[in-house]
Amino acid sequence: MRVAVGKLNRIEIDSARLWRDLDASARIGPGRAGGLSRLALSDDDKVMRDTFVSWCKEADLRVRVDAFGNIFARRAGLEESSPAILIGSHLDTQIAGGRYDGILGVLAGLEVIRTLNDHAVATRRPIEVVSWTNEEGVRFQPPMLGSGAFAGIYDPDWVHRQLDGGRATFAAELERIGYLGPDHLCPTQYDSYFELHIEQDDVLDAEGLHVGIVTGGFKSFGLELCVAGENAHSGPTPMRRRRNALVGASLLIARLNEIGWSHEPEGRTTCSRLTVEPNRYGIIPHLAELTVDLRHPDAATAAEMCSQFRDFLPLAALKANVEIAVAREWSFGDVAFDAKLINLVRSVASDLGVSHRHLMSAAGHDAYNISKVIPTVMLFTPCRDGVSHNEREHIEPAYTAPGVNVLLNAVLRRATA
Amino acid sequence: MRVAVGKLNRIEIDSARLWRDLDASARIGPGRAGGLSRLALSDDDKVMRDTFVSWCKEADLRVRVDAFGNIFARRAGLEESSPAILIGSHLDTQIAGGRYDGILGVLAGLEVIRTLNDHAVATRRPIEVVSWTNEEGVRFQPPMLGSGAFAGIYDPDWVHRQLDGGRATFAAELERIGYLGPDHLCPTQYDSYFELHIEQDDVLDAEGLHVGIVTGGFKSFGLELCVAGENAHSGPTPMRRRRNALVGASLLIARLNEIGWSHEPEGRTTCSRLTVEPNRYGIIPHLAELTVDLRHPDAATAAEMCSQFRDFLPLAALKANVEIAVAREWSFGDVAFDAKLINLVRSVASDLGVSHRHLMSAAGHDAYNISKVIPTVMLFTPCRDGVSHNEREHIEPAYTAPGVNVLLNAVLRRATA
Structure with missing residues (x-):
């Protein structure tokens, strides 16, 4: 059964399901103090990737992996040749990182797709969720390496030669964990990129707001x-x-x-x-x-x-x-996100009655790289006291679900427009 | 044949023999740039200790090892119950150390004894050469741990519990390399302690002098x-x-x-x-x-x-x-070495025509600990440009032999007095 889209502009995610996945992720590469220590291309990263791929397959998505280990999982559109909508972030963490930085953005993307599946919503555009490799830059520098390689900012061979503290190369570690993929994904295949991320600062928490619409980066x-x-x-x-x-x-x-x-x-x-x-x-x-x-x-x-x-x-x-x-x-940094997408997110947040404000991002994000090649916007959701890159990083469904619902409905409008 | 001592106050060491041993030592735990990296209680330290013990036994010395891995090699005196003269330093090095810091003092002690053997000189007092454990303090802190334990400055159990960067204990590493010895050596068994060491500063080198008589320490x-x-x-x-x-x-x-x-x-x-x-x-x-x-x-x-x-x-x-x-x-530090021994060394240097001056030591040495319990003096010999704790540390027989001859003759006078 296909349900008409116009009647569904208030569909909601299943935040209990999203939280089950966040909790499952928190058991893969746990840190010493309740957080995560899941470095890019480590054994734990492989386990997390395998788990994510299995979830994507359960959601009937087509999984592709590129030469930088970036994982793309695709939900077909009514017009398969139409540029797709991409939603994502990263699954790697700092050495003593939190459970949500990056991870929330990937799993929120998957939750958006699962919700569309639940409601049997067909969209004109395909929708993909992506997990970028080595966002944190802990083992390999520079940070945001996978998204930078995808965006053509770095030479692919140079990316492959990067060393983990003088030891293994990026390419060798990708191969070791089985994520040196065969697929070539091209930015021109995509219509837009959405990244939801915890704020990593305390503005939303202090002001009691649910969504930060990120206009650009430091x-x-x-x-x-x-x-x-x-x-x-x-x-x-x-x-x-x-x-x-x-x-x-x-x-x-x-x-x-x-x-x-x-x-x-x-x-x-x-x-x-x-x-x-x-x-x-x-x-x-x-x-x-x-x-x-x-x-x-x-x-x-x-x-x-x-x-x-x-x-x-x-x-x-x-x-x-x-x-x-x-x-x-x-x-x-020095990025300005796409004005149309910013307007779209703001109008969806207003329509859903979700409190919001504009923000600048001080941290680097994969969205910075992607914004060079695909129209991009970021949404921030609150994190307690702004603590991030720290095992004490903390969020709750009540902080987060409104933002993921804004993401869902913004993606839905863009995918059906 | 025993030769009367009075006729031998100008006997000289065999500096070629001393250099052969220094060169042999330089092949045990070599560094990357011509120096040594022979950390206390490492596998290389064990090889050096075994080599030193074999040299001592070839010189007919009685070898004893105490509970801190300090090695004592004894040449009998005419009066075996008379307190002995002790000569020594250490065989461990910094992680990128030189070939001579510490090592010269131990091997010079052995060379003094070999020279007495060559001339069949009998002395009233026994003479011992000692190698102290963990002078450098690289693996275990504090530095000068073996001499401090011998001198009763540190509690023996506390010494045994010291950890190498959170890993092995001092006692476990001693046992592992076979140098957790059974012998109990007591400071009261000794009459005096002599330590010859490279200067580690450039005063002697700059002034063209052969011996620094160390009056005390920083x-x-x-x-x-x-x-x-x-x-x-x-x-x-x-x-x-x-x-x-x-x-x-x-x-x-x-x-x-x-x-x-x-x-x-x-x-x-x-x-x-x-x-x-x-x-x-x-x-x-x-x-x-x-x-x-x-x-x-x-x-x-x-x-x-x-x-x-x-x-x-x-x-x-x-x-x-x-x-x-x-x-x-x-x-x-804050030590003043023994006035009588300082005078003895000065008068021997004068008698032998070896250029000399008084100096203070800025570095720590085992002699600091030993001076608390046994009358002590130190002799410095020049090192090129004062470079030490560095693989470029450099000395030559011509810099060094005069100082070792002063040591030999000073020990001889004290041992026969």
Whole structure:
């Protein structure tokens, strides 16, 4: 039985079913404190992928995997040649991550499709749910690698050669877990991309709102720096003869922090990784490698922050008597999502009576990459106290179901328009 | 044949033999850049110990091993009940250490005994050469653990329980390599302790002198600090909501460095170890652990430097919005070596025409611990450019033999007095 679409503009998801899947996911690669530690292309990631694929097949979807391990599950449309609607996010997590960051977006996409199946709704356009590979950038840099490769931002061979901390390549790990796929999916096959994600900030929670309609993203600059000094005994070596790489790194981190504070409240600066060699008692370190990022919603201000930091590199090198090199750099963000899709989501939220506001995203998301090649919009749903990338990340069906219903009905309108 | 001692006050070591042993040692646990990486109680340490014991037995010495893996090799005296003379240092190295730091002192002790054997010199006192366990403090803290245990500074059970980075205990590793010995050696069995060591600074090299007679040691304070914050996403989390442990640690390291510079040229401050958790891209670190030391030849100034640093802890905690705790602390140094032994070494050097000067030691040495329980003196010999705790550490027979000859003749005078 096919039900006419016009009568169904208020269909609702089964949030208990969505929660069962979120709970099942939370048992695959559990962390130590109630969250998840499910790194991209790990054994746990394979188990989660296999589970997701089996759920998709149970929902009668056609599953395809591309050369970057991105998984696409397709619900046929009445016009199969019509560009499809894509809904997705990622199933990998940080090393001590939460249960919902990324995962909610993928499983909400699947729940949207299951709801359409439940109501036997036929849509003109096909609808696909996608799980992108290595969004977090924990094992492989840069982050959002799978969506970036799909969008043609990165050369496929370069993506395949990326190394997990000097060990396995991205391609070898994809092959090892059985997700180096044969399918070639092309952005031109898609009409639009929707990504629902927890907010990772406390604006919605503090204001008691259910949906953030994301208009664009912070501009982010990432730098990997190498500080080279010389090792020597920490006792006899006088200060003037030292070439202490860790002192150089510490000066950089302290300055980076100042730059963040001087652009409060919107500017943010972080050194999230620092490795020190040989990092042993009694030895002045000869090497420090650090990864930093600088973000601001205004692209020009973000660039200014980055240039303030770069201006400090020679000074830190001079003060610590070391050499400082930028080993690698990247940027993302400075995206504006699609105006028509933003309007669509806002009007659906209004029609459903779901409280909402516009927001900018400070974190990077796969949607940034996809927005370069497919009209894109993001929806945020609240997370408690804005805590994310942390095992304490917490949401509840009551926070979340209204947003997923907005997603469902927005997708439905776009798919039938 | 026994030769009368009075006629032999100019006997000389065989420096080619000493160098053959140093070269043999340099093949056991080689580093990547010409030095050594022979950590205490590692498999390589076991091979070196076995080799050293075989050399001692070839020299007709009686070998004993105590409960801390310290190896004592004894040459009998004419009066076996007379307190013995002890000569030694350590055979373990830093992770990227040199070929001579510690090793020279042990093998010079053995060379002294072999030379006495060659000349069939009988001494009133027995003479022992000792190799102390875990001087470097790389795997197990604190450094100089074997000599400290021998000297009764540390409780034996506490020493046995020390962990290598949360893995094996000191006792288990001793047992594993076969050096958890049955012998109980007591400081009261010894008359005096001599330790010859490369200088690890460039004073002798710069002044073209052969021997540094060490009058005492820098006072050193060591602290292990734990900086506790909270992890969160590096993008959405505004600066004011952050509790960034790495920022706290960086402020500490920068301040520590300033304190060192403000006490130039004698004061030295170092953070040699910093570990960061989770240390992953995109996450604000929630934990940083660091090991620092502060040193000055004047004990009161060293204490003042340490207190300047400690005064800064609450300020750094406030600025970074973290908690900072001192997890562990120690001090060593502030030793004055034995005046009679200093005079003895000086007069032997003068008699032999070996150029010399008095020096203070900035590094820690086993002699610091032993000086608490046995009259002690140290001799320094030059090392090129003062480079140490580095695979580039370099000495040559011409730098070194005069100092070993001073050691030989000083020990001989003391042993026959």
